[in-house]
Amino acid sequence: MALIAFGLIAAVVILSAVFVIAARNPVHSVLWLILAFFSSAGLMVLIGAEFLAMLLIVVYVGAVAVLFLFVVMMLDVDFVELKQGSLGYWPFALLIGAILIAEMALVWAASGALTFDNFDPSPGAETNTEAIGAVMYTQYLLLFQLAGVILLVAMIGAIVLTLRHRPNVKRQDVGKQTGRRRSDAIEMKDPAPGQGI
Amino acid sequence: MSNAIESLGSFWGPLLVLGQIGLFTLVLLLSIAFLLLLDRKIWAGVMMRKGPNVVGPFGLLQSFADFGKFLLKEIVIPAGANKFVFIFAPILTCTLAFAAWAAIPVAPGTQQGTTWVISDLNVGVLYLFAISSLGVYGIIMGGWASNSKYPFLGALRSAAQMVSYEVSIGFIIITVILMVGSMNLADIVANQDGGIWNWHAFAFQNFPLIIVMFPMFVMFFISALAETNRPPFDLPEAESELVAGYQVEYGSTPYLLFMLGEYLNIVLMCAMMTILFLGGWHGPVALGEQFATDYALLTALSGLFWFMFKVFLCFCMFAMVKAIVPRYRYDQLMRLGWKIFLPTSLAAVVIVAGYVTYFGVQS
Numbered sequence: 001m002a003l004i005a006f007g008l009i010a011a012v013v014i015l016s017a018v019f020v021i022a023a024r025n026p027v028h029s030v031l032w033l034i035l036a037f038f039s040s041a042g043l044m045v046l047i048g049a050e051f052l053a054m055l056l057i058v059v060y061v062g063a064v065a066v067l068f069l070f071v072v073m074m075l076d077v078d079f080v081e082l083k084q085g086s087l088g089y090w091p092f093a094l095l096i097g098a099i100l101i102a103e104m105a106l107v108w109a110a111s112g113a114l115t116f117d118n119f120d121p122s123p124g125a126e127t128n129t130e131a132i133g134a135v136m137y138t139q140y141l142l143l144f145q146l147a148g149v150i151l152l153v154a155m156i157g158a159i160v161l162t163l164r165h166r167p168n169v170k171r172q173d174v175g176k177q178t179g180r181r182r183s184d185a186i187e188m189k190d191p192a193p194g195q196g197i
Numbered sequence: 198m199s200n201a202i203e204s205l206g207s208f209w210g211p212l213l214v215l216g217q218i219g220l221f222t223l224v225l226l227l228s229i230a231f232l233l234l235l236d237r238k239i240w241a242g243v244m245m246r247k248g249p250n251v252v253g254p255f256g257l258l259q260s261f262a263d264f265g266k267f268l269l270k271e272i273v274i275p276a277g278a279n280k281f282v283f284i285f286a287p288i289l290t291c292t293l294a295f296a297a298w299a300a301i302p303v304a305p306g307t308q309q310g311t312t313w314v315i316s317d318l319n320v321g322v323l324y325l326f327a328i329s330s331l332g333v334y335g336i337i338m339g340g341w342a343s344n345s346k347y348p349f350l351g352a353l354r355s356a357a358q359m360v361s362y363e364v365s366i367g368f369i370i371i372t373v374i375l376m377v378g379s380m381n382l383a384d385i386v387a388n389q390d391g392g393i394w395n396w397h398a399f400a401f402q403n404f405p406l407i408i409v410m411f412p413m414f415v416m417f418f419i420s421a422l423a424e425t426n427r428p429p430f431d432l433p434e435a436e437s438e439l440v441a442g443y444q445v446e447y448g449s450t451p452y453l454l455f456m457l458g459e460y461l462n463i464v465l466m467c468a469m470m471t472i473l474f475l476g477g478w479h480g481p482v483a484l485g486e487q488f489a490t491d492y493a494l495l496t497a498l499s500g501l502f503w504f505m506f507k508v509f510l511c512f513c514m515f516a517m518v519k520a521i522v523p524r525y526r527y528d529q530l531m532r533l534g535w536k537i538f539l540p541t542s543l544a545a546v547v548i549v550a551g552y553v554t555y556f557g558v559q560s
Contacts, residue, residue, distance in 0.1 A: 027279075028282075034334070050319060051320055054320050054326075057330070057331070058326060058327045058330055062363070066360060073341050172528060
């Protein structure tokens with residue numbers, strides 16, 4: 001049963017990954033990419049790493065890919081024209097792909113241990129959430145904190161790059177708006193006929 | 198019966214799950230039909246109208262009449278629309294809304310330590326969060342595929358809104374996870390047994406935490422309103438500004454699917470509020486261990502009743518809010534999400550984590 005599920009999901013991952021490159025419409029490419037992410041989460045569930053699977057969906061599918069989709073939908077680039085010269089990159093792409101496969105094969109041959117049999121999704125703990133937490137917050141605490149600081153720096157950098165203080169910009173002060181009373185806004189007048197105010 | 202099970206062999210497990218899924222779907226669809234009517238009735242009641250009252254006694258069959266009407270209308274696909282994505286978007290919304298219910302535990306099982314749930318996941322809360330974060334795709338895809346400016350703008354607004362409030366919902370869920378020490382929904386419910394004062398919204402057994410947890414419950418409710426695009430945060434379909442948001446070009450069955458998905462998500466949010474904060478299937482008064490072992494079936498059925506009753510109450514709150522509160526402006530919505538809810542829920546996570554670390558939790 002697990003083997004059938006693995007075969008199906010793996011086939012979906014590979015096919016959707018191919019379609020990411022093959023699709024003519026860039027929005028379709030992103031949608032295929034999302035399917036690939038989602039199916040690889042299914043693969044993780046199959047080997048028992050359910051926490052990682054859910055994180056993959058929440059972070060990559062739920063947040064990162066949404067931003068991708070936003071950007072691709074908003075861009076007004078003529079992708080057909082852009083793709084005209086893309087055939088020239090095939091040798092380069094093949095080279096990179098060959099290097100990746102060679103490296104993976106090397107690691108697999110050297111260790112010989114990357115089989116599902118000795119893969120333990122929750123080593124020495126009840127669930128793999130606890131296992132990951134125990135490792136991350138004890139052994140790799142410093143690296144984890146560093147990653148957080150790097151992300152913070154990146155965030156501040158992005159804000160600094162886009163923040164402009166322009167004069168004469170109308171801003172809404174919520175405190176002022178909600179603090180507005182009837183007496184501040186309305187003045188009752190009783191103009192005599194034919195005179196106006 | 199046992200012979201039949203044996204003859205089915207290894208197919209019995211999958212068949213059982215299929216049966217559970219079918220039953221769940223049926224119950225959900227039927228309850229949605231009447232909850233939709235209830236929503237309209239409450240809305241009408243607050244406005245001193247009668248609401249739908251023509252089809253069937255008290256208008257009870259109104260939803261079924263609407264259903265027939267939606268099905269029989271012609272499906273119009275706008276010129277230049279991306280046909281596949283246009284049709285796929287509502288199907289995705291509806292499917293995801295159903296899929297989330299697979300992890301919702303509705304009642305205690307008749308045997309000790311079991312639960313009435315389709316799939317008892319270790320990461321149940323994360324699963325719900327993940328599925329609800331996928332819901333935004335149906336909206337973006339629908340808005341984009343319509344090949345029209347208004348649905349696209351509506352979809353962008355809707356997506357930005359949902360992504361913003363997901364952040365605070367995530368932090369609020371973390372406070373509950375910290376108190377329980379598990380992401381299993383059945384464990385979260387089990388942590389709240391022994392009476393109304395033990396529910397996470399009140400959390401009297403960890404007394405000072407009520408100062409944090411009750412506001413978190415209220416914030417979860419408000420974020421749920423925004424997440425499901427309900428009034429006062431129904432900006433995606435603000436009639437006076439955007440016609441009907443991402444649904445402008447939709448009619449007939451695809452619109453029905455969007456509508457169904459939306460209401461299923463609302464009921465799902467009610468179920469999450471029930472499980473995370475209102476004690477799940479536990480009644481307000483504890484019946485004791487002895488009763489649970491002596492009358493297992495009765496306990497399970499009363500658990501089912503309490504769960505459904507609480508979901509029903511939460512839904513009534515959703516409906517009342519729709520009738521009472523005027524719509525937010527878009528910048529106010531974003532300010533509430535990012536400048537008020539996000540820092541508050543972040544502070545709550547720090548406070549609860551500190552409390553759990555230094556004092557420990559009593560359950």
